[in-house]
Amino acid sequence: MVAAPVLEELREVCQPYAKLASRNGEHWAGRLYMRRISLRLTRQLVRTPVTPDQLTWTMVGCGIASGAALLVPGLTGAVSAVVLMQLFLLFDCVDGEVARWKGQNSATGIYVDRLGAYLADAALMVGIGFRAAENGLGGWLSLGIATALGVVLLKASTDLVDVARARRGLGVADDESTRPRSQGVATVRRLAAAFRIHRVTNGIEASLVLLAAAVGDTVTGGVDVTRWALIALAAITWLMVPAHLLSILASSRLR
Template sequence: MTRPQLEELRSVIHPPGKLDSRAEHWMGRLYMRSVSLRVTRFLVDTRWSPNQITVVMVFAGMASGAALLLPGVGGAVLSVLFMQLYLLLDCVDGEVARWRQQFSPLGVYLDRLGAYLADAAVMVGMGCRAAKLGLSPYLVLGLAAAIGVLLLKASSDLVHVARSDSGLAKATDQSVVPRSSGLARVRRLTSAVGLHRLVNGIECTLLLLVTAVADAARGDLTVTRAATIGVTVIVWLLVPAHVVSIVASSRLKK
């Protein structure tokens, strides 16, 4: 099999609107899609299937959380690297699938499972790191943050389940906007501030790298522990707000 040229490959795997969609992570638009394009060009000429790539992605995401169990800056750096690998493979698996036209419900399931496990693993790893691998309130906070993140993801995915079970088409970006003008303004404000991004494993690993450097300078875990408290509070402020946003939007309306 001859490897496709980059422009030919890009026209298929990055269709119009793909990089501008709400589902596209900002790091994907900034640099990762340029990297994934070249990795995908190599992989389309191999026996690696999209689902096999997704499985590796799942393990990379969980490894990012596990790396936080290693003390010091080194563990935080390793966590970031694993999470960047996760993001790369999250781009590549779909690109290989689009090029080969190999789509399956199993692939979608594995992709969503990977997102759940990666973000939850980072939250648990954060709590363990702040607790110095012992039993402490910081471990409880990490577990609470993980549960909250899972609820955030599940509440979004349950919209698709509810619409499918009701015989409705998949929700569009327009139906995400709350019908209440007040809620819409609050949503725009929170998006502008960007604090919600810290509950995403990708951004959270970067935050924990910064806190690890700060802690190394201080000689303790004060900054990481403050970040653990802050992230957990943000998660549990977002959970009820997200549910209200979903109920107030047109996503669950016929």
């Protein structure tokens, strides 16, 4: 069997500084701890025939399964959702690292990766709605679906920037272009970033919020805490949809 590459050499190729330093290119949990874990798994996987696309599909499966895990009542389902969402993040790191090391980057892999992010976050929100409805239909499930739609719109509005720029023959927007041209919008954006409440619209953070709510439900009985958590997630998500659109239009990302 081929010897495993040295970690430092692997890090230099698989975890380029430009990507990890990018505000929009790397999740905070990746920088904080997951990249340390993923590199060790990547070190073993690059010695196998496994392809980056196979790892990306594994990531997608973990993300969807995270939402499905919420069909299991109590702490068991909530803990399972958190674990699966962490695995989603792990494979989201590993697929790109393996692709860089093996030189197997593909448009298919990028497409499936983005599709997986949409499906994972949406599945989790729908799962929270199902959980709030106490495994039944009705308004709570509808609220979960509406929240999932808002999350998808947030991601789509970001990705459509790349689509618009590509059709105009422009390169990828850098971090500097995300700064609003309007001083008023910039101030509001800084305030929002200071509290970082927008992060709960992402599956990683939302799964942790749900786990905290599930603990609260266990203490109080019922699902009232989960329902309040869902209301908060829905409110934040739909507040962010127009705010994010305004932020894009007020920046230089489309210029």
